[in-house]
Amino acid sequence: MTIKTILFDLDGTLLPMDQEVFIKYYFGALVKHMEPEGYEPKKLIDSIWKGTEAMVKNRSSMTNEQVFWDKMKEFYGDSVMKDLPKFEEFYKTSFQNISAVCPPDPESAPLIKQLKEQGYQLILATNPIFPAIATNSRIRWGNLNPEDFDLVTTYENSSRAKPNPEYFQEILEKLNLNPEECLVVGNDMTEDLCASKIGLPVFIRTTHLINKENRTLDSIPHGDFKELIEYLSV
The missing domain is CATH 1.10.150 (DNA polymerase; domain 1)
Known part of the structure; x- marks a missing residue:
């Protein structure tokens, strides 16, 4: 991989x-x-x-x-x-x-730093239903910087939204990405897993899992950030 x-x-x-x-x-x-x-x-x-x-x-x-x-x-x-x-x-x-009700995850900033140092291109594929000013604020709440990402999707620069797979297709086309060289990391079995419909591999973070449809995780790579790093190392 x-x-x-x-x-x-x-x-x-x-x-x-x-x-x-x-x-x-x-x-x-x-x-x-x-x-x-x-x-x-x-x-x-x-x-x-x-x-x-x-x-x-x-x-x-x-x-x-x-x-x-x-x-x-x-x-x-x-x-x-x-x-x-x-x-x-x-x-x-x-x-x-x-x-105050969205405290940062102490694992997120070190993870992003590590992945950047390893040479990965990083995209913040958050559902683009907020203006950039709100999205960038939430990024900073997580002790991260918008500059950590090559693209941050917001309602100003997007014309699709999750769970429409065309949202991810729009990102691929905008940055000329090969889906086989990408990985989507999210916690929502509906909004994030929809990326698999256009051939994007998905890793589900189960720490704050959202699974409204009670779908099985058996065939889907999943786990915490430590297991994400292990998955990327295979």
Whole structure:
């Protein structure tokens, strides 16, 4: 096996995260930040969910960013766009406090350092449903740097999202990668394992496993980061 490029998921893989807790704090902070601007809490949360759903279903030539804000316009009209600086301000301020419920994994930074030193090309293949400012923040919460990766997928630079295999195909085409020389590392048996549908090998990190469909791991390389290193050494 000649692996040259490793595509890492972020949430639950490099950055420990209880998704339900994160979402609770995320929406709580966003509502508090935007309510003074006239955004009613329930409508705002509903609109964000619908925008997220639109990004996951995106099959167009538009970026996920464009698809998201088009959906937001359906709720608020074109006037929502004048509040973009206020949303960006949220990610610079209140959003940062959510790091308290996403403590860094002490194994992640040493792993990334080791793999870089060994010459692997590293990609952060996190689901691109957040703006870069939010994604880069979460990277830093994990004691990592966005510069550690040759590509970080965000809603600005992507037009597909997990669990659509075309999300991974877009990365391959963007960087001219051979799928047989790549490895996807993630913790979600649906969102990350979908990469196997286009011929990408997948290693599932089981430390924070998400397996909503109760799929068997028997035929899938899996384990912790120590076992990942062993797998790469074979």
